[in-house]
Amino acid sequence: MNSALTPPQSDSPEAQGAVMQAHIARQPIVDRKQQIVGYELFARESGTAEQAPAHHTAESDSVLLFNALSNIGAERLFGERLAFINCVVEDLQAEHLDIVFPDRIVLEVPRIYGDDPAGIAAVAAALKHLKERGFQLAAGPFAAASPYAAWLPFLGFIKADVQSLSANVAVALQRRAESWRNLRLVAERVETPEQFKTYFDAGYHFFQGYYFARPQTISAKVINPAYANVLQLMNLVMRQADLGEIELVLKRDPALSFKLLRYINSSGFGLMSEVTSFRHAAAILGYKKLFRWLALLLATVPGSAASPAIARTAITRGRVMELLAKGSLSDEDADNAFVVGIFSMLDAMLGVPMEKALAEITLSEQVVMALRHDSGLFGSYLQLVRAVEQRDFDNIDFLASALGIPGWRVGSVHLAALAWVEDLGI
Missing domain, CATH: 1.10.3210.10 (Hypothetical protein af1432)
Known part of the structure; x- marks a missing residue:
């Protein structure tokens, strides 16, 4: 084999055969009958960690997706349900999306820094391509604002944090969903029965939060090939x-x-x-x-x-x-x-x-x-x-x-x- 392909040498415990684990947390998303329709997946650095790593990049997203499909297994994580995965803008054209069958994957698209029109337009083109490939797409309440109008034909979900959502924005989102029949509203961070009732009565389609379940971490021993x-x-x-x-x-x-x-x-x-x-x-x-x-x-x-x-x-x-x-x-x-x-x-x-x-x-x-x-x-x-x-x-x-x-x-x-x-x- 070419010397350029020689594996690196390491004296670290990991390189000497220490047990490795892959960890992914999942939190259920339920419908109006409180039946699970999907899970949001979160990276975890350990089996006891309660938060995702602070540094979120396209590289870390690719590792999460690989762990989900190859180390832990899609059946254990989401089976026949939807998998909601947070992404960065660079993910939208990243090669790691080529390894996944898109039918049950929902990519949560972030807001463009400064609402830059050129950036919004570039992402709109990427969203069109991803939807044509079969991916489902989600975004936050910002996507209902006029600068993001070009995104709406491609989005299937708007996820709204009820802890920071005003009554006016909640109503505006519901009107958007009524005018765009492809849109489904997800109320996230629902923590009390009162919040659930409020957004249920407002016509929201799906719900996520501690009121239903905290994220559960699923771990698997990783057997590594040579x-x-x-x-x-x-x-x-x-x-x-x-x-x-x-x-x-x-x-x-x-x-x-x-x-x-x-x-x-x-x-x-x-x-x-x-x-x-x-x-x-x-x-x-x-x-x-x-x-x-x-x-x-x-x-x-x-x-x-x-x-x-x-x-x-x-x-x-x-x-x-x-x-x-x-x-x-x-x-x-x-x-x-x-x-x-x-x-x-x-x-x-x-x-x-x-x-x-x-x-x-x-x-x-x-x-x-x-x-x-x-x-x-x-x-x-x-x-x-x-x-x-x-x-x-x-x-x-x-x-x-x-x-x-x-x-x-x-x-x-x-x-x-x-x-x-x-x-x-x-």
């Missing part, structure tokens, strides 16, 4: 390498492949069917979107990977299962057998029970059956590879016979898998 593998994959994507080469890098890094499959199968991506093959995932994403995702991943990865011994064992398992399955199962099932093998140690990598680990990612029923219960199409293959690791020769003979695999082939495949992993440089 820094060098991310760089190598970016290099392959940049030169539009064959999908087989890309798949090979994914196969040698369980953390990298786990993040990719969780991202592409998340509700934030919007696929109608699950993806279980790494080659299929790369093909679905395409080079451009895969590169964007990798670039954001790179920003969150420390200089060295954690638990290399676990990763090596998981990769070897996957390769053994893949090679054994190729003789009797379809190519697609052989790919799934590899997935079972490398994800069979997710509980160790995440530090949680397997049941909880599997809740983080969408996998096919047969893969899940193997990982949960050693059952289904791949269950016996997983039991066999464990018996090989433990040199349990009685079980090796029994399981191989049950699968119709000659005993000599099991040993040959295991040696081939070990050599393959060695060639990968792991």
